[in-house]
Structure formats: C-alpha cells, structure tokens
Amino acid sequence: xxxxxxxxxxxxxxxxxxxxxxNAGIAVAGxxxxxxxxxxxxxxxxxxxxxxxxxxxxLMNKASPLTAVEFAAFSKYADQSSLSTHxxxxxxxxxxxxxxxxxxxxEKHDGNVNFATYSNENFTNYGGDRLGGVDSFKGYSxxxxxxxDTFRRYSxxxxxxxxxxxxxxxxxxxIDQSFNTYGTLATGGEGKFSSYNKDVNVPNLRFASYSDxxxxxTQSFTEYTANANAGDQRFSSYGKNGNGATNDFTSxxxxxxxxxxxxxxxxxxANGANDTFTSxxxxGNVPQNNFKNYAADGNAATxxxxxYRDQTNxxxxxFESYGKKSNSAKINFQxxxxxxxEGTDKFTSYAKDSTxxxxxxxxxxxxxxxxxxxxxxxxxxxxxxxxxxxxxxxxAVAGSKTANKWVEPGKFFRESELKTGTIMAMPDxxxxxxxxxxxxxxxxxxxxxxxxxxxxxxxxxHAGDDDSRMTTMLTDALRECERPPSAGETKxxxxxxxxxxxxxxxxxxxxVAVRSTATTKGSNGQILIGKVSGINGGxxxxxxxxxxxxxPYLLYYCHSVPQVRVYEADILDPKSRARINHGVAICHLxxxxxxxxxxxxxxxxxxPGKIEVCHWIFENDxxxxxxx
Numbered sequence: 361x362x363x364x365x366x367x368x369x370x371x372x373x374x375x376x377x378x379x380x381x382x383n384a385g386i387a388v389a390g391x392x393x394x395x396x397x398x399x400x401x402x403x404x405x406x407x408x409x410x411x412x413x414x415x416x417x418x419l420m421n422k423a424s425p426l427t428a429v430e431f432a433a434f435s436k437y438a439d440q441s442s443l444s445t446h447x448x449x450x451x452x453x454x455x456x457x458x459x460x461x462x463x464x465x466x467e468k469h470d471g472n473v474n475f476a477t478y479s480n481e482n483f484t485n486y487g488g489d490r491l492g493g494v495d496s497f498k499g500y501s502x503x504x505x506x507x508x509d510t511f512r513r514y515s516x517x518x519x520x521x522x523x524x525x526x527x528x529x530x531x532x533x534x535i536d537q538s539f540n541t542y543g544t545l546a547t548g549g550e551g552k553f554s555s556y557n558k559d560v561n562v563p564n565l566r567f568a569s570y571s572d573x574x575x576x577x578t579q580s581f582t583e584y585t586a587n588a589n590a591g592d593q594r595f596s597s598y599g600k601n602g603n604g605a606t607n608d609f610t611s612x613x614x615x616x617x618x619x620x621x622x623x624x625x626x627x628x629x630a631n632g633a634n635d636t637f638t639s640x641x642x643x644g645n646v647p648q649n650n651f652k653n654y655a656a657d658g659n660a661a662t663x664x665x666x667x668y669r670d671q672t673n674x675x676x677x678x679f680e681s682y683g684k685k686s687n688s689a690k691i692n693f694q695x696x697x698x699x700x701x702e703g704t705d706k707f708t709s710y711a712k713d714s715t716x717x718x719x720x721x722x723x724x725x726x727x728x729x730x731x732x733x734x735x736x737x738x739x740x741x742x743x744x745x746x747x748x749x750x751x752x753x754x755x756a757v758a759g760s761k762t763a764n765k766w767v768e769p770g771k772f773f774r775e776s777e778l779k780t781g782t783i784m785a786m787p788d789x790x791x792x793x794x795x796x797x798x799x800x801x802x803x804x805x806x807x808x809x810x811x812x813x814x815x816x817x818x819x820x821x822h823a824g825d826d827d828s829r830m831t832t833m834l835t836d837a838l839r840e841c842e843r844p845p846s847a848g849e850t851k852x853x854x855x856x857x858x859x860x861x862x863x864x865x866x867x868x869x870x871x872v873a874v875r876s877t878a879t880t881k882g883s884n885g886q887i888l889i890g891k892v893s894g895i896n897g898g899x900x901x902x903x904x905x906x907x908x909x910x911x912p913y914l915l916y917y918c919h920s921v922p923q924v925r926v927y928e929a930d931i932l933d934p935k936s937r938a939r940i941n942h943g944v945a946i947c948h949l950x951x952x953x954x955x956x957x958x959x960x961x962x963x964x965x966x967x968p969g970k971i972e973v974c975h976w977i978f979e980n981d982x983x984x985x986x987x988x
Contacts, residue, residue, distance in 0.1 A: 401857045402420075404857075423798055437450070458912055489518060490515065498527065499526070505533050511540065522549050523549075526554050527555045536829030539567045543579055544574070564832050566827065577605050577606075581608070585616060592620040596624045600627070602630040605635075606633075614642045627661060628657060631660065644669065650678045654679075654683065669696065688715070696721075767963040778947070782889040785885075786886070791981075793908050797914055860916060867904050873988070874983070875928065875977070876979070877979065881940045882933075891929070895927065899925070900925055901985060926945070946974065948972060948974070953968070
C-alpha cells in the first residue's frame with residue numbers, strides 16, 4: 361500500500377489526503393494545508409533554497425489559491441483535455457485573466473432611450489430605422505477591468521435622428537471590443553461620439569463602419585483611444601459612399617504608447633462630402649500605424665487632414681493612398697510626420713489619377729519615402745528630407761519637447777545619482793497588469809505553450825477570432841518567450857513558482873534571495889535617497905530579473921544579463937526626511953546591444969555602450985541574487 365501511494369502523482373495524493381481530512385472534520389483551506397498548491401510551493405522552497413531567509417510575501421501571495429480538492433479536480437480536467445468546458449469556473453477559482461463568453465442579444469430599442477451604464481454585452485440594435493428623436497448613451501463599460509463587448513448596429517437607416525455616445529470603455533483595462541456599424545444608411549440628423557476607449561490599457565479594438573452610405577448627415581468623432589497603452593486598434597471605414605455628409609474626426613490614437621493602429625477607409629467614393637480629420641497618432645511613442653485610403657474616388661469633396669503623427673517617437677508608419685482618382689475635389693494635408701528619433705514612414709500615392717482636383721500638402725516630415733503623387737494640381741509647401749538643415753533643426757526641437765513626455769522622469773538614471781542625499785524624480789512604479797496567480801506546475805505542464813499548438817491554446821481559453829484580444833495575448837506571449845536570447849542573455853518564461861525557483865537557482869545556485877521595491881510610495885514625485893547598500897558589496901554581480909507578461913495565468917519573463925550591479929536604498933520624503941519606501945535598483949553597465957532609440961538614451965543622452973543605465977524594480981517585478 362505504501363509503495364503504491366508513493367508512486368501516485370502529487371495531485372492525487374493531495375485529493376486523497378484532503379478528503380480524509382475533510383471526513384475527519386479537519387479544515388483544509390488556507391496556507392496551513394500541506395496539500396494545497398501553496399503548501400507544496402512552501403515545501404519546494406525549503407527543499408531547493410539553502411538559506412532560511414524570510415520568504416517574500418509579495419511573491420508568496422502569487423501562489424495558486426486553489427484548494428487541494430480544486431487542485432485535484434482541475435488537474436484531472438487538464439489530463440482529460442477538458443479544461444475548456446470548465447473555463448469560467450477554472451478562471452474564477454484559480455484567479456486567471458479570462459474574457460466572458462458574451463451571448464448574442466436580440467434586444468432592440470425603438471423609442472427614445474437614455475442609457476446610463478452598459479457593459480460586457482452583445483448589443484445588436486440601437487436606434488435603427490428611427491424617425492426623429494434623440495438617443496443618448498452615457499457610459500458603456502466604464503472603468504472596468506476585463507471587457508468584452510460587441511455593438512452591432514447603432515442608428516442604422518435612421519432619418520432625422522440625433523444620437524450621442526458620451527463615453528465608451530474609458531479608463532478600463534484589457535479590452536476586447538467590436539463596434540460594427542454607426543449611422544450606416546442614415547439620412548439627416550446628427551451623431552456625436554465623444555470618447556472611445558480613453559485612458560485604457562492593452563486594448564484590442566475593432567470599429568468596422570462609421571457613417572457609411574449616409575445622406576446629408578452630420579457626424580463627429582471627438583476622441584478615439586487617447587492616452588492608451590500597448591494594444592491594437594482597427595477602424596475599417598469612415599464616411600464611405602456618403603452623400604452631402606459632414607464628418608469630423610478630431611483625435612485618433614493621440615498620446616498613446618506602443619499602439620498598433622490601422623485606419624482603412626476615410627471618405628471613400630463619397631459625393632459632396634465635407635470631411636475633417638484633425639489629428640492622428642500625435643505625441644505617440646513607438647507606434648505602428650497604417651492608414652490605407654483617404655478620400656479615394658470622391659466627387660466634389662472637401663477633405664482636410666490637419667496632422668498625422670506629429671511629435672512622435674520612432675515607430676513604423678504607412679500612408680498608402682490620399683485622394684486617389686478623386687474628381688473636382690479640394691484636398692489639403694497640412695502636416696505629416698514631424699517627428700523626433702524618426703522611425704520608418706512610407707507615403708504611397710497622393711492625388712494619383714485625380715481629375716480637376718486642387719490638392720495641397722503643406723508639410724511632410726523627415727526620413728520618409730513619398731511615391732506616386734500627382735504633378736497635376738498638387739502642391740507642396742515644404743518637403744523636409746533627411747539632408748535639409750531645416751528638418752534637422754525641427755527634429756531637435758521636437759526631441760527636447762517630447763522626450764519629457766514619453767520618457768517618464770526618473771524612469772532611467774545614472775549610477776552616480778544613487779547615493780545618499782540625492783533628490784530625484786520617482787517614476788510611476790505601480791503594477792498596471794491585471795491581477796492573476798501562478799498555476800501549479802502539475803497543471804502548467806499539461807497545458808500547451810508553443811506556436812505549433814496555438815490552435816489548442818485558443819480552444820482552451822475560448823479565444824475566438826484571430827483578431828480577438830485573447831488571441832493577441834497568446835501570440836504576443838509566445839513571440840516573446842520563443843525569441844532567441846540576446847547576446848549574453850539567459851532567459852526563460854516561467855508560469856509556476858516552482859519553475860521560477862528552478863531557473864533562478866540554475867543561474868545563481870541555491871543560496872539566493874529575491875528582492876523588489878517594497879511599496880509604490882513616492883511614485884510620480886520627488887524622492888530623497890537615504891542609505892544605499894550594494895548587493896555583493898556593490899561589485900558586479902549575477903542576477904535574474906523577472907518581469908510580468910500579459911497572459912491568462914501569471915507568466916514571468918525571467919532573464920539574466922551580464923555586467924550588472926544591484927542596490928537597495930531607503931527612499932525618503934524630501935521635506936520631512938521620513939522613510940517612505942525601500943527601493944531596489946539595478947544598473948546595467950553594458951548597454952552596447954541596446955538600440956539607439958532606447959528611452960534611456962532619450963532621457964539621459966549618449967548612446968549604446970557609452971553609459972551605464974539604472975532603473976528601479978517596479979511593483980510585482982523582482983530580481984534574484986546570491987544572498988549576502
């Protein structure tokens with residue numbers, strides 16, 4: 361009997377022992393139960409790590425919250441490849457990031473409606489075929505954490521109908537949204553869309569059609585994904601096949617960080633349109649923008665594009681067609697691509713094959729490629745190429761202006777600043793990732809995690825379409841984890857605490873300590889550096905740093921890079937000199953492999969290999985070192 365029990369897998373032993381304890385009336389919930397995933401991690405820690413240093417609470421809190429019985433049940437489902445059929449329960453009990461399965465709704469609204477709040481729904485019809493009247497939508501999925509919404513039709517085929525959309529999913533986190541049609545085939549009336557996904561984190565947005573095939577309708581889109589962070593958005597069609605319409609798009613993707621944007625059609629095949637696009641991707645950081653088709657095949661239209669990608673840092677942009685095959689149009693593009701640390705910009709086809717159109721282009725930025733433009737009726741006020749002195753000076757001015765915006769004060773600093781008495785800026789070190797927990801290694805080992813098994817991964821987590829937020833999360837994590845290590849780097853993605861312990865001890869040995877900045881106090885303000893101590897006596901040391909990745913369960917990208925020094929420092933209030941935090945910082949002494957456009961060099965000056973760069977360890981990130 362004993363030999364058979366010893367051969368049984370841990371989760372089965374956990375289930376049997378837990379059931380025995382339950383039958384005996386002994387509680388099994390909580391950390392004291394040896395057979396929970398957290399209990400197993402504690403035993404594993406003691407076995408693999410040779411010192412008796414206190415276990416870091418912030419890391420222990422990330423252990424799986426599953427009870428022993430739940431652990432056994434979900435392990436069984438993983439064995440049977442049936443976790444997908446239990447996904448909502450699994451996500452809830454294991455504290456994972458999953459999107460709700462939104463059921464189709466057939467609700468319709470035929471009278472005047474004022475919605476205050478609405479979220480995580482499939483909204484099929486709103487204001488369709490309305491004659492006159494006013495509808496307003498004040499808050500849609502506002503301030504939520506995980507959002508999945510589909511909005512199919514808004515004001516379709518309406519006549520003389522006014523509608524207002526005040527706010528759509530602003531100040532939200534991890535968003536997957538699809539807005540299919542807004543004002544299609546509408547006649548007369550006015551539509552106002554004030555704010556769409558402002559101040560959001562990792563969005564995946566699809567807006568399919570705005571004011572297409574409208575007749576004599578006035579519509580405005582004031583703000584689309586301003587101040588967004590790290591996501592993708594697509595706008596398929598704006599004002600296509602319109603007749604005598606007035607459309608105004610004020611702001612698209614401005615002040616956003618690492619956003620991929622695609623805008624496919626603006627005012628295509630429109631008749632007598634009066635369209636204005638004020639600002640697209642301005643003040644962006646490392647954008648990936650693709651604008652395919654502005655006012656193509658239009659007739660007697662007045663089109664104005666005021667600013668595209670102004671004051672933006674690096675990135676890749678393509679603008680494929682502006683005013684192509686237009687007839688008797690007035691087309692004006694005022695400002696394109698006035699950037700600093702310019703990336704790759706390609707502008708293909710400007711007023712090509714147009715007839716009787718007056719086309720003006722006032723300013724075209726640096727380091728760009730301009731192909732296929734009409735020499736008939738087209739004029740340029742200024743084309744700034746990489747060799748002109750005027751473009752060089754404007755680029756330098758842009759750099760000094762924008763660097764302060766995108767490279768947060770205090771995010772990078774020099775090693776000489778890390779000494780007692782220094783007053784310096786502290787960046788926002790708060791963890792902005794959704795809260796999740798590790799999975800037990802027994803379950804993680806049974807889940808697919810490779811590009812070759814993406815279809816299985818999508819099925820388990822109900823990813824849906826190829827352009828869904830979940831699919832993007834899965835593929836982005838795979839891309840980063842499967843990327844070859846950089847020169848001198850040792851890397852591994854870990855999804856269980858046991859795997860993190862194994863990787864760290866394989867690099868550093870068993871006598872290790874894990875450190876992170878204690879709290880987030882001092883963020884976004886000035887701090888005073890108190891007592892500073894260097895790990896390993898302030899000498900060059902080995903370390904393993906671990907950074908969160910966005911994934912359904914807690915996934916860390918852990919890596920070790922050569923030539924670093926690690927410090928601990930008391931963080932004081934500059935006025936009272938009271939201690940408010942205890943920070944951990946790492947200084948990279950070898951930056952030769954970093955890109956010239958890295959934010960550290962924008963903030964500090966210099967370039968790759970010329971200076972060392974230091975930064976704080978942010979909340980819920982960590983660095984492992986040999987214990988002192």
